[in-house]
Amino acid sequence: MGQIREKVDVCVIGAGHAGCEAALACARTGLETVLFTVSVDSIALMPCNPNIGGSSKGHLVREVDALGGEMGKNIDKTFIQSKMLNVSKGPAVHSLRAQADKAEYSRSMRKVLEGQEHLILKQAEVCEILTEDMPGKKEGTAEKKVTGVRIFTGAIYEAKAVILCTGTYLNARCLCGEAITYTGPNGLQAATHLTDSLKKLGIQMRRFKTGTPARMDKRSIDFSKMEEQTGDERVIPFSFSTDPETVQIPQDSCWLTYTNEETHRIIRENLDRSPIYAGIIEGTGPRYCPSIEDKVVKFADKERHQVFLEPEGRHTSEMYVGGMSSSLPEDVQLAMYRTVPGLEHCRIVRNAYAIEYDCIDACQLYPTLEFKKISGLYSAGQFNGSSGYEEAAAQGILAGINASLKCRGKEQILIDRSEGYLGVLVDDLVTKDNREPYRMMTSRAEYRLLLRQDNADIRLRRKGFEAGLISQEQMDYLDWKIEKIREEIERLQNTVIGAGPDHQRFLEKHNSAPLKTGTTLAELMCRPELSYELLGEIDPERKPLPEDVLEQVEIEIKYRGYIERQLRQVEQYKKMEKKKIPADIDYDQVNSLRLEARQKLKQFLPLSVGQASRISGVTPADISVLLVYLEHGARKNKDGEHMF
């Protein structure tokens, strides 16, 4: 008997949030896809916080959905509480966050995968990535191309593309105080062979760490000492395809309490027993998802920190303790938790722990998420040095789309910083020097007034359609919606409101300045105290329109000036993105580039001048040199003149 040898189109390694999206994107475009996981029972596992979305992450979920991904639909089916965050701020930072029933979320995603044509689930550890040398290799192109994978049993799966979505499993090591176990999250089997194979392919590996707080037994918590946090009265679904009426369900509550001086004292006194402070953990943890030890050290003058108790699901009594992740030893953890009001008698079901794992510096990837040196090899999620379910899913769908496009011989897609948080995420990962797990944040997006969660469909659906993940019907609805928005804005801009007594009375009623001369409805909408809804009173011509159309109309008109200024910023940005750098550029020929810049440019192989300008170590002066060089080359080609 020989080894099993199968032929498929795409292999996806890992069935977490990145792997699921990647595999679905491939299978849904008709490619034979195998999804490998170390445990079929742990598909789309949420080993940390029990929620999807939140500030800026909610945007990513919407974008995944706009592209035809599954995360938004899946959370719409399995949430137990939902809330639009930051509603007191501008529309750019409104963000949806839903508490998930973790077990349901996982089960529901598994059902979707199992129901998907062309998709095979396979429980196995992938040990080796198979490649062959590229024939006729040229400067600036891949050295190898992927041919498949070998699993632990020795079986080989030949494939045109392989997508690495190994999450936190590669050589994973969990630390709970002084206790160390060599497992992935939740005690799951770690993947111990793949790293060596990757290293042999010339991929540079690094080590990151992240952590998760304890889970408590609901029955041991005194909620009467905490503030109840309820969901929104009217729930807005994540997915653009979910009927809003189907998500108006009874919701569960979360609970807010605070740490105090006593908590902080215990932490400070035991800092030497924290593996991070004691120097046991070498991996770099995220600054933005800090442990309670970090917070106490960093914000030493704060008297208290928020602690959220969040249900892990409807069929469990476990509660997630948000805001108090820790890698202190068990006894310290318990002592520290018990100082918090409501947690005096708490019982820990699972201890908090930190996890270390192998991942890569994503600057080895193109913004398509394909490896620069290995054609057909893609990677997504925590393997790329990010953190978070949403960040993973977003990269997963992009890698899946591009692997699929490549297999089908089509041009791959790029999403730039002005098109989505996904673009910002990928650009940051592949261009910047990331020394800790990368978390999506509002502040990372320069053009966030344009990248709202409410318009993700308008921004990205067409790309999903072109990738083959969005149906014609969905596209037709979007086109109709865009047209309706345009028509209504035009109508409001052209409807003149006279300065007659009726109108003045209306304005007076709403504490708005009286009109001196006639104006338009659009002008009135710009006044902070007025809105589309209020103006209905003096707008008899108005026809009923769907909520999603009205939302766009209101934002487009009310914030027009800001949107226009941001659009001009984007125009500037795009100019530099459009200046492509030829793949065969020889940076040694560019006079007067500084040595560091030359090295960085050779290492990163940026696709455009814009991307080059964001590489750390490349200064604006280098960019101007590069621009002049490229411009010169272009002119030279045109005129046949030689200058350099």
Place this chain on the structure above:
Amino acid sequence: MQNDTIAAVSTALSEGGIGIIRISGPDAVKITDRIFVDAKGKHPLTTYHSHTIHYGFIENNKQIVDEVMLSLMKGPKSYTKEDTVEINCHGGVFLLQKVLKLVLENGARLAEPGEFTKRAFLNGRIDLTQAEAVMDLIRSGNDFALSASLRQLQGSVKEEICDLRAKILYEIAFIESALDDPEHIQMDKYPERLSGVIRQLKGQIKKLTDSFENGRVRREGIRTVIVGKPNAGKSSFLNLLAGEERAIVTDIPGTTRDALEESVRLWEICLNVVDTAGIRESENPVEKIGVERAKRYADQADLIVYMVDSSLPLDENDEQIMELVKEKKVIVLLNKNDLPPFCDPAETERILREKIPGCRVIRTSMSEKSGMEAFADAVREMFFSGEIDVENDVILTNARQEEGLRKAFESLEMVEKSIRDQMPEDFYSIDLMNAYSSLGTIIGEEVGDDLVEEIFSRFCMGK
């Protein structure tokens, strides 16, 4: 490295004391050697050490063309990083052209405008903003402009702009971190605090743009428009200016045909004077066009000199003029006419001061040629008050930089508007970011392709 050798007259072509011809490129030494002889009549140039200066003559067919000082700078330690020779000739357009012609006949090519700087840039000697400052330097008309451009080359503007940018970036970072970590970073009272910061930033920017204006008037002269009713003494004033101190009068290229613009020097002050047709209501269409133009000139002027005949009461035409110039810097010359006065000059002065707030009124007599010193003092006070310290103050000399500052200023005003309109804090960062970028374009921290375009057009690259 470029493979040809270029040459050009590197000083302004004027009747100055000396003029310099610069030659740069691989054959700079060889070419110069053919036409330069020392006091003994020998051709010693190839034996000279780099960075030395020598006395000698430029010869053509054994005929001495000029007596010169010659500096030799071998690459890469020269401005262009190439071998460079500079010939210090006696000034005079004719003589300089003659020496240059010789250099060209012996194998150099005439440099394109800015080509030395282009080579300096291409050879990695300077960066783009420095190149730009050099272009300013080249075009600078006088010592003031020169030292301001030099200061810029040395980075004084950069420091000032960096300081502004750092302050803006701090605010952006604060807003952003509050968005991402609302638990630990609170925005209470932030709008008030930000307003204060913006007021301060605007003040700083204002100072810089003023320096630009100040720098420009010093460099290019004060755009002065003389207005007044016919026969108020405008022409006499102009003649007086022209006669005073043997004023240098040159035509300024590019001025329109309908008004004569002259560069006049009054002691150290340089005035670019436009004499307008008398401003008055007229039905004569030709004259009317003249009046329109006068208004347009007055609009663009740095200084209005308003001639008033003190013997006549102010009339409707004066009203019109006063209305036209009331927001400008105005010096009223209350000219004493030889005729007996029909009104009280003190009353006239009172009305003038009321109608043109901030104007200076100086009593002059064109026939007695008096009042010019008082006039010059007023100009100094208006334009050069707080005497600019060329060595230490940051002075902007470049219109693109001024544009960047102006845009930054406007963006900060937008932030103020957002605060007034009680917009959520996350909106502030759009305009703060714009201000930050606009300032960045000034010092090259932000590379717009417009700069590259600009450089290409100025350097005549690869057209």
